Amino acid sequence: xxxxxxxxxxxxxxxxxxxxxxxxxxxxxxxxQELSCPxxxxxxxxGCYVLPGGVDVHTxxxxxxxxxRAVDDFYDGTVGAACGGTTTIVDHMxxxxxxxxxxxxxxxxxxxxxxxxxxxxxxxxVLQHVHAETLAExxxxxxEEGITSFKAYLTYDGRLRDGExxxxxxxxxxxxxxxxxxxxxxxxxxxLRETFVSEGKTAAKYHPLSRPARCEAEAVNRVIHLAxxxxxAPLYVVHLSSAEGLREVRKARAEGLKGLGVETCxxxxxxxxxxxxxxxxxxxxxxxxxxxxxxxNEALWQALARDELDVVxxxxxxxxxxxxxxxxxxxxxxxxxxxxxxxxxxxxxFSEGFMKGRLTLPQVVKYCCANPARMYGLYPKKGTFLxxxxxxxxxxxxxxxxTLTHASLHGAADxxxxxxxxxxxVIRSVYLRGRQIVKDNVFLGQKGDGRYLKRGRSVLAx
Ligand code: URP
Ligand code: ZN
Ligand code: ZN
Numbered sequence: 001x002x003x004x005x006x007x008x009x010x011x012x013x014x015x016x017x018x019x020x021x022x023x024x025x026x027x028x029x030x031x032x033q034e035l036s037c038p039x040x041x042x043x044x045x046x047g048c049y050v051l052p053g054g055v056d057v058h059t060x061x062x063x064x065x066x067x068x069r070a071v072d073d074f075y076d077g078t079v080g081a082a083c084g085g086t087t088t089i090v091d092h093m094x095x096x097x098x099x100x101x102x103x104x105x106x107x108x109x110x111x112x113x114x115x116x117x118x119x120x121x122x123x124x125x126v127l128q129h130v131h132a133e134t135l136a137e138x139x140x141x142x143x144e145e146g147i148t149s150f151k152a153y154l155t156y157d158g159r160l161r162d163g164e165x166x167x168x169x170x171x172x173x174x175x176x177x178x179x180x181x182x183x184x185x186x187x188x189x190x191x192l193r194e195t196f197v198s199e200g201k202t203a204a205k206y207h208p209l210s211r212p213a214r215c216e217a218e219a220v221n222r223v224i225h226l227a228x229x230x231x232x233a234p235l236y237v238v239h240l241s242s243a244e245g246l247r248e249v250r251k252a253r254a255e256g257l258k259g260l261g262v263e264t265c266x267x268x269x270x271x272x273x274x275x276x277x278x279x280x281x282x283x284x285x286x287x288x289x290x291x292x293x294x295x296x297n298e299a300l301w302q303a304l305a306r307d308e309l310d311v312v313x314x315x316x317x318x319x320x321x322x323x324x325x326x327x328x329x330x331x332x333x334x335x336x337x338x339x340x341x342x343x344x345x346x347x348x349x350f351s352e353g354f355m356k357g358r359l360t361l362p363q364v365v366k367y368c369c370a371n372p373a374r375m376y377g378l379y380p381k382k383g384t385f386l387x388x389x390x391x392x393x394x395x396x397x398x399x400x401x402x403t404l405t406h407a408s409l410h411g412a413a414d415x416x417x418x419x420x421x422x423x424x425x426v427i428r429s430v431y432l433r434g435r436q437i438v439k440d441n442v443f444l445g446q447k448g449d450g451r452y453l454k455r456g457r458s459v460l461a462x
Contacts, residue, residue, distance in 0.1 A: 001025050001434060002037055008045025008395065012052070012385055013366035021050065023391040026433035031385045045395050048428055051365055053087030053119075053392025054346045055372040055383050058238055058263060058313030062112050064094040065336050068324040070317050071412040074116040077316065077342060078450055079443050080411035084343035085394035087119045087432045088373070088382045088453070092151050092180075093126040095158040102127070102137040106145055110452070117450030118443070119432060120390070122376070124180060125150040127168060128158035135171040142177050146454025148377045148461075149178040149236070154219045155186040155288070162226060169230035176461035178234040178261070178376065179227070183219035183245070184211060184289060193333050202331040204282025208273045208290035210332075213242035216289050220248040228257055234460035236261040236375060239315050241268040241289040243299035250308065259460045261375045263311040264300050266341060266348045267291060271417055283325040284415055286335040287315065301358050304367060311375055312349055312367040314341035318413035340413040344404065350396055351423040377455035391434040400426035410443060 005021040010031065022030040022037060061077040063070035072080065074091075081089055091113070096104040102125055109123045125138065125147045141147045152160045152168060160168065165181075172179045192210040196202065220237055227235035240246060240262055249262050273291045276282035285291055303309050317338025319325050328335020349368055353359035359367075373383030380386045385393075404421040406414065430438035437445035 002040035003043055003434060004035060004037055004040040005043045005045050005050060005393070008048050008050040010050050010385065011361045011365050013362050013370040016049070016361050021385060021393070023434050026391055028385050028389045028391050029387055031387065047399060048395040048397050049361065051085070051394045051396065052369040052383050052385055052389070053394055053430065053432065054085045054368050055088040055378065056081060056086045056314050056316065056342055056345060057090040057311060057372040057376050058265070058315050059089045059091045059342055060315070060317035060338060061091050063317055063338070067327060068319065068336055070338060071320055071324070072316070072318050072340070074113040074121070075118065075447055076410070076412040078118045078121065080343035080409060081119050082430055082432070082437050082445060083410045083441060083443055085346040085396070085427050085430055086342060087392035087430065088121070088378065089119060089342070090122040090124055090376050092124050095126060095128045099129060099131070102134060102141055106141055106147065114452065115448040118437065118445045118447060119450045120382070120453050121450050122378070122453040122455050123147055127152045127160060130160065130164040130167055135167065138171060138177060139175045142175060146456070148176070148455045148457060149180055151180040151182070153182040154223065155182065155184045155189055159186055162222065165223070166226050166230060169227050169233035169235070173231050173233035176234070176457045178236050178458045178460050180236040180238050181223045182238055183216055183223055185215040185218045188215050197331065197333060202333070203279045204286060204328065204332050205276040205279070207282070207286050207332045208276055211288060211290050213244040213292060213296070216240070216242050217244035217248050220245045224248060224252045224257060224260070227259070232258040234259040234458055236263065236460065238263050239268070239289060239313070240264045240300070240309070241296065242292050243296045246299055246303055253308070261310045261460050263313045264304070264309055265313055265315050266345055267339065267417060269297050269300050270348065270352060272297065280329070283328050283335050284321055285339060285417055286325070286328055286332060286337055287317070287339050288337045304353070304363065305359055307363070309367070311372045312345065313372065314345045316340055316342035318411055320413060321415045339417050340411055343409050343411055344416060344418055346394065347404070347423055347425065347427065348418065350425045355398065355424040374459045377458050378453060391431060393431045395428040396425050397428050398425045402426045408441065
């Protein structure tokens, strides 16, 4: 199969130009101007920007949270991803049974995803304790499975203590593994949650009050120092939500910390804690960290515009509003944490970032495609059009408008946090490894088309 993509505006993380792509079978062979190949099929991209397929390195498909599971399995969730222009995900595993081997969840996640995912996929390992064998298992899994990143939490039941995390960082530094960390101060959150509940303050509006921005900032600061003490171990801060947290990141960068990657998500750029005022609607946005203030949104946009952050992920973790989210109707602490977002991300960043002039298009490509691939050992196979890359592409027509509604999305959740938002720019088509999988918001692929990705070394570990 030979395909020439012609007449479009090709967008990479460094430039936008009127040019062509030549694709052979699954791979980009050339990027340039006036490319020709008489026997190639022509894909006319007139009127569209052509972006590398999106890479979302923070999803939670089929996440088991104990009381229920995230409602998108690896099929529904990746159909949503595909329709939203994301052709690669790296999914965060749920905690396994107490004291389990790290291999337990690796096997479980292959069972959940293999034969189901419709876009290419990898996994981050999960650390929920540090036993004698844990660090050796981490190295083994990185080598054998290409799972070159592991996540640690500073809150929730499976959280690591500082001494454990320090050991993990030392081992990770030696092995070239990235440690992704959910940064929130557990002790303060636990105290505030218990206090609110004992005082009968159980409505959704107490959720953000139980997880103040300084809980994030303190934990970001702590984890930065732990990574630094381990010799600038590769550290990736997930879902940064606040101006206070950002201040800690800036400080670390100014001091020259190496190997630090930082992610934010569209919800922390576009939504605010005003959503929690309505006790019912507020449940839709119960997630950790919680939504913040307008000033936090602005600070994070500014940081993206100044190239101070690395990735825009989603933390896609959907539950049904008419179902699991109602566990929190009488008590926010019972509400499963998380919200959908994988399908919305690229359209939101294109419209609210690029079309509104907050970011350049190369910055959108950098945050949504190239850098996530770089951070997690997938570059230049994913996130770019360099010759040899997988031919994953998204065509976006900037002249078209769309109202974002749940009805137009494909995942299993029954709502979107962005209902009614007017977006400039509509995805016309999506290709995965040279094959069209989406046309005008209709999914054309097959269950199981996604391939498992053994990942290499992150740029953070070089
Ligand atoms: O609320 C969230 N974010 N749920 C998913 C788990 C996590 O903390 O990333
Ligand atoms: Zn998290
Ligand atoms: Zn998450």
